[in-house]
Amino acid sequence: MEAIVLENISKRFGTVRANREISLVIHKGGIHAIVGENGAGKSTLTKIIYGMLSPDSGRMTLMGRPVRLSSPRQAIQAGIGMVHQHFMLIPDLTVAENIMLGDERSRIFAPLGIENTARNIAGVAEEHGMHIDPFARVGDLSVGEEQRVEILKLLYRNAEILILDEPTAVLTPTEVSQLFDALRSLRAAGKTVILITHKLDEVLRVSDTVSVMRRGRMVATRPTPEVTKSDLAQLMVGRNVLLRVRNPPETPGRTVLEVRGLTCRDARGGTRLSNLSFHIRAGEIYGIAGVEGNGQSELLSLLWGMRDEGMICSGSALLDGVSLLGKTPAEIGSLGVSHIPEDRLRHGVVPAYTISENMIFGRHREKMFHRFAGFDTNGVDDYTREMVRRYDIRCDTEADPPLSGLSGGNQQKVVLAREIGRPGLKLLMLAQPTRGVDIGAIETIHRKILETRDRGIAMLLVSAELDEIVALSSRIGCLYKGTIRHEFSTGEIREGRSREQEFQKEIGLHIT
Numbered sequence: 001m002e003a004i005v006l007e008n009i010s011k012r013f014g015t016v017r018a019n020r021e022i023s024l025v026i027h028k029g030g031i032h033a034i035v036g037e038n039g040a041g042k043s044t045l046t047k048i049i050y051g052m053l054s055p056d057s058g059r060m061t062l063m064g065r066p067v068r069l070s071s072p073r074q075a076i077q078a079g080i081g082m083v084h085q086h087f088m089l090i091p092d093l094t095v096a097e098n099i100m101l102g103d104e105r106s107r108i109f110a111p112l113g114i115e116n117t118a119r120n121i122a123g124v125a126e127e128h129g130m131h132i133d134p135f136a137r138v139g140d141l142s143v144g145e146e147q148r149v150e151i152l153k154l155l156y157r158n159a160e161i162l163i164l165d166e167p168t169a170v171l172t173p174t175e176v177s178q179l180f181d182a183l184r185s186l187r188a189a190g191k192t193v194i195l196i197t198h199k200l201d202e203v204l205r206v207s208d209t210v211s212v213m214r215r216g217r218m219v220a221t222r223p224t225p226e227v228t229k230s231d232l233a234q235l236m237v238g239r240n241v242l243l244r245v246r247n248p249p250e251t252p253g254r255t256v257l258e259v260r261g262l263t264c265r266d267a268r269g270g271t272r273l274s275n276l277s278f279h280i281r282a283g284e285i286y287g288i289a290g291v292e293g294n295g296q297s298e299l300l301s302l303l304w305g306m307r308d309e310g311m312i313c314s315g316s317a318l319l320d321g322v323s324l325l326g327k328t329p330a331e332i333g334s335l336g337v338s339h340i341p342e343d344r345l346r347h348g349v350v351p352a353y354t355i356s357e358n359m360i361f362g363r364h365r366e367k368m369f370h371r372f373a374g375f376d377t378n379g380v381d382d383y384t385r386e387m388v389r390r391y392d393i394r395c396d397t398e399a400d401p402p403l404s405g406l407s408g409g410n411q412q413k414v415v416l417a418r419e420i421g422r423p424g425l426k427l428l429m430l431a432q433p434t435r436g437v438d439i440g441a442i443e444t445i446h447r448k449i450l451e452t453r454d455r456g457i458a459m460l461l462v463s464a465e466l467d468e469i470v471a472l473s474s475r476i477g478c479l480y481k482g483t484i485r486h487e488f489s490t491g492e493i494r495e496g497r498s499r500e501q502e503f504q505k506e507i508g509l510h511i512t
């Protein structure tokens with residue numbers, strides 16, 4: 001049976017044709033993946049299905065009946081739910097309270113007490129293998145658990161069709177497996193799942209059907225068993241994609257960053273970093289591997305001059321012999337250090353500013369953007385156009401729209417272009433540089449990172465993608481409980497089996 005039928009759906013934003021005459025059938029009781037490059041129109045299409053956006057033209061049929069949904073509220077009533085990439089939960093409330101919040105029936109159920117509802121929620125959760133304590137405070141949950149709450153919230157509202165927009169980007173490998181088990185269980189119960197992801201391995205692992213979008217159009221829909229990873233890559237990008245970029249050997253120079261015996265305790269006395277030591281040379285990429293939450297964000301914040309209130313640190317971090325600890329971000333920046341933060345929407349960009357404003361954000365004093373006594377707007381525009389071309393940022397440069405009008409992956413490319421382009425750069429710190437980025441763009445970004453390395457810049461790469469760390473870094477430190485006990489050279493990992501196993505054991509992960 002057909003859960004959703006879309007016919008000739010089109011949607012424009014100004015001159016951008018985000019969805020162009022899209023026709024698609026989504027079968028009930030299946031997991032339907034949607035893939036496509038950044039800006040292809042995936043989020044737009046699912047927001048139309050969910051009633052968040054209304055199409056300029058086209059028709060939608062839901063379980064055999066024509067519908068016109070003009071708000072998420074209507075979509076929920078019709079049995080469609082969506083989990084957004086940024087969760088919308090209230091940290092101070094419990095799981096059960098969050099799930100009940102905003103649901104009209106909660107008032108009817110209230111006399112039965114929250115205890116009852118909580119038991120129901122726990123029952124539904126167990127049924128689909130999603131372990132969760134309904135009385136836990138949402139603020140204390142891991143990202144994976146928060147996502148479970150979002151899914152349970154939809155099930156509690158009797159959603160028959162669940163839309164998940166890039167749900168795995170923020171999950172650890174174990175959490176991804178748990179999510180997929182839950183999705184399979186929902187499918188067995190007759191629910192329909194629409195899944196957007198950039199990870200083609202995941203598409204092959206979990207979906208029954210896969211649709212490919214390219215530049216606003218739906219270019220193919222196939223049963224998943226009939227396609228390979230490279231078929232999908234080819235359909236998405238329209239050319240062959242190198243699934244692993246060629247990495248020529250580096251020629252490292254002097255030591256640029258030297259971290260020695262770094263130890264940090266938070267305000268509550270908990271150890272966040274413990275006697276951490278490593279060094280990075282010019283023209284070398286040092287990778288930090290490990291499960292998130294083992295000190296990655298503390299290390300990066302500290303090197304960037306941001307320290308949580310009450311954090312007490314000892315040890316040293318020297319850039320060309322100059323101490324970074326205790327300096328402000330501005331001072332550190334003027335020494336030739338730059339970084340790409342993990343949470344780019346919060347720290348990397350100003351969504352309401354235009355692309356060119358974001359492109360020079362924090363760099364506006366540089367000589368290249370000035371002419372005579374004034375600001376050179378033409379120069380800035382030329383520079384932006386050049387970066388948009390080099391990084392293949394999909395946008396309308398003539399209109400120079402606010403950054404919020406760019407798709408997620410394209411916003412990411414703006415931050416990268418800006419930070420890699422800084423003059424006088426000595427050390428670049430990258431946190432999850434390709435999260436949410438499509439495979440074609442990953443190739444571009446990896447090539448840019450290697451080019452930057454070969455300009456003699458020292459780089460610190462923190463990534464949850466083990467493949468990415470192995471592909472780019474020359475040495476890898478495994479961060480566990482705030483310290484690096486073992487360091488591997490990538491050559492070692494690629495060559496000897498035993499070392500590879502040792503490496504995997506060290507960080508508790510598997511190389512795919």
Ligand SMILES: Nc1ncnc2c1ncn2[C@@H]1O[C@H](COP(=O)(O)OP(=O)(O)OP(=O)(O)O)[C@@H](O)[C@H]1O
Pocket residue numbers: 013014016017018036037038039040041042043044045394395401404405406407408409410436438
């Ligand atoms: N609110 C908006 N205003 C202007 N343009 C928009 C808006 N939302 C999306 N667009 C444009 O529509 C196109 C499709 O965007 P969409 O977010 O659907 O892409 P996507 O396939 O989800 O990409 P990504 O993988 O990067 O998330 C892009 O060119 C984007 O710039």
Ligand SMILES: [Mg+2]
Pocket residue numbers: 042043044407408
């Ligand atoms: Mg999107």
